[in-house]
Amino acid sequence: MKIFVCIKQVPDTGDIKWTENNTMVREGVESITNPCDVYAIETGVKLGMATAVTMGPPQAENMLRNAIAAGCKNAVLLSDKKFAAADTLATARTLAAGLKKLGHCDLVVCGQYATDGDTAQTGPNLANFLDLPQVTYVKEVLNVENGYITVKRELDRGTETVRAKLPALICVLEGDFEPKRPLINDTIRAQNGQVIVRNADDLGLSEHEIGIKGSPTYVNRSFRMTTSHEARMVETIDELAEAINEAKRGERDE
Amino acid sequence: MRLNGGSAMNSMQTSGNGVLVIAEEFMLAELACAANGIANTEPVCAMVFGEPKLVTGFDKVFVVEKLTEYNTDLYTAAALDLIKEIQPSIVLIGATNQGRDLAPRIASALNTGLTADCTDLTLSKHGLLEATRPTFGGQLMAVIICKTKPQMATVRPGVFKPAESDKLPEIIYRDAPYVHPRVELLDFSEQPRKVNELETAEIIVTGGAGIGADGFRLLEEFAAALGAKVGATRGAVHTGLASAAQQIGQTGLTVSPKLYIACGVSGSVQHIVGMCGSKKIVAINIDPDAPIFQNCDVGYVGDIFEVIPQLMEKFCI
Structure with a gap:
């Protein structure tokens, strides 16, 4: 089975700190593979010959090498200054063009959502541009046979088992298991593996379809939620114990 | 998302054909409230699937009776059919599992923008939808404008109070265009979420x-x-x-x-x-x-x- 796995590099949200002006402190913030996408890679590698694809800056190459170490056979980086500041629609359009250049596939695997934006839109957008059936909220792939993929979906009100005709696109949630750690040999192989880089011209995309110009949405302004917690530091155990005791006696907000 | 864009606003007109709500039954009343808040004097319509629901706060409720069970392909085709007919300026969809599956499919088919999981909706002085949503796990709120029509947003459940309204809708039954569904539901096991x-x-x-x-x-x-x-x-x-x-x-x-x-x-x-x-x-x-x-x-x-x-x-x- 030929599989494309679409992944995204995100800032490690565990590390984010904010400045007084509501901008992110970028220094020292590490980039990681989006957590759901780690499971997308695992799913793709388990089912067949997986190619990892991302749209991102040149540094995203590192993430793609990790995807190769995790078992992907190939990696493609869609990178161009013109892709910058794309919203989900322009991103999906770019990914769709990138995947079409790679030829036929049986399955596209995406993560359900990314931890930075959490829109969960790029997967379904991409499925539309590729005219593929989509299955979102996939918790587990049950089987692939006779041209169909059967999966378990985890929804708020319960669990669905659905069957989709291949080729299809699935969006996977984080699994309940720790993803496999690559062996040292895999990491060495990944360092020597080839990451194919494609720009807007390679994909035959015009400026009006991609990046900032191809994005119908834009952020007009942003603001931080103010927390109602007073952030008072205490110096002694007695004060700390008193604060705990006081809170214990208090009522719970409904 | 991009910052401080907004040069190419010419494609946007402030007058339009109102607000269309597409939602599951439990979210209709709260989305009626959200929609009426941004509709000015334009019509507020809802699209429902399966049995007709008697909800106040809408001018018209379009009912697609034969599609009782959610299916991405079928619901998308039915929604696109209605949107192309009534040309709403804003489309609101409930940010449930179903809505978050459906909305991006519709938006990309229309080549329009979609703001996910909104917690507030307002109209700018130019009559544009300003959709507020949390990003970075809720630490930063972003106000997003979509410059193409319809402006689309999914709305988080429980944010808007169900509308109290005397407005009784006109119920309009619709057929859905035939498409072959490519995904089939084999089994559903309902699990009322365990309380931790x-x-x-x-x-x-x-x-x-x-x-x-x-x-x-x-x-x-x-x-x-x-x-x-x-x-x-x-x-x-x-x-x-x-x-x-x-x-x-x-x-x-x-x-x-x-x-x-x-x-x-x-x-x-x-x-x-x-x-x-x-x-x-x-x-x-x-x-x-x-x-x-x-x-x-x-x-x-x-x-x-x-x-x-x-x-x-x-x-x-």
Whole structure:
């Protein structure tokens, strides 16, 4: 089975700190593979010959090498200054063009959502541009046979088992298991593996379809939620114990 | 998303054909409220699937009776058919599992923008929808404008109060265009979500990955002394110190006890969003620069292995 796995590099949200002006402190913030996408890679590698694809800056190459170490056979980086500041629609359009250049596939695997934006839109957008059936909220792939993929979906009100005709696109949630750690040999192989880089011209995309110009949405302004917690530091155990005791006696907000 | 765009606003007209709501029954009343708030004098319509629902607050309710069971392909085709006919200027969809599956499919088919999971909707002075949504796990709110029509947004459940209205809708039955569904539902098992004891706990003591197994043993004792339950960060769960059911944060539980004691928790954004609704947050951490100290009520810099035994002595007296 030929599989494309679409992944995204995100800032490690565990590390984010904010400045007084509501901008992110970028220094020292590490980039990681989006957590759901780690499971997308695992799913793709388990089912067949997986190619990892991302749209991102040149540094995203590192993430793609990790995807190769995790078992992907190939990696493609869609990178161009013109892709910058794309919203989900322009991103999906770019990914769709990138995947079409790679030829036929049986399955596209995406993560359900990314931890930075959490829109969960790029997967379904991409499925539309590729005219593929989509299955979102996939918790587990049950089987692939006779041209169909059967999966378990985890929804708020319960669990669905659905069957989709291949080729299809699935969006996977984080699994309940720790993803496999690559062996040292895999990491060495990944360092020597080839990451194919494609720009807007390679994909035959015009400026009006991609990046900032191809994005119908834009952020007009942003603001931080103010927390109602007073952030008072205490110096002694007695004060700390008193604060705990006081809170214990208090009522719970409904 | 891009910052400070807005040069190419010429494609946008302020007058339009009202607001269309596409939602499951339980969200219709709240979306009626959201839609009426941004409709000016234009019509507010709803699209429902299956049995017609009697909901007030809409001018028209379009009913596609024969599509009772959700299917991405079928619902998308039916929605596109209606949108092309009535040309709404704004489309609102409930941000449920179903809505988040459907909305991006519709938006991309229309080549228009979609703002996900909104918590507030307003109209700009030019009559454009300004959709507010949380990003970075709720730490930053972004106000997003879509410059193509229809402007689309999914709306988080429970944000808008169900509308009280005397407006009775005209019910219009519609056929759905035939498309061949490519995904088939084989089985559904309903699981009323299990209530986790942390969600109802009055006091929660949470540990981070850095405190190790000894730290979690200490937290168990501390929790027993306080009558509390023990929670954990994502890091602690992923390193095997605690179970997945104990995870509090963006990808775990959202809790709001009267007292939350964070022990050796650095206070990542993804953790904070799961516990910032707690009435009182007490943080103990050895690192004076830990972000948790900006998100607590009372903070104490110290080693939990020294602090907690001293606290327990005080509570045992």
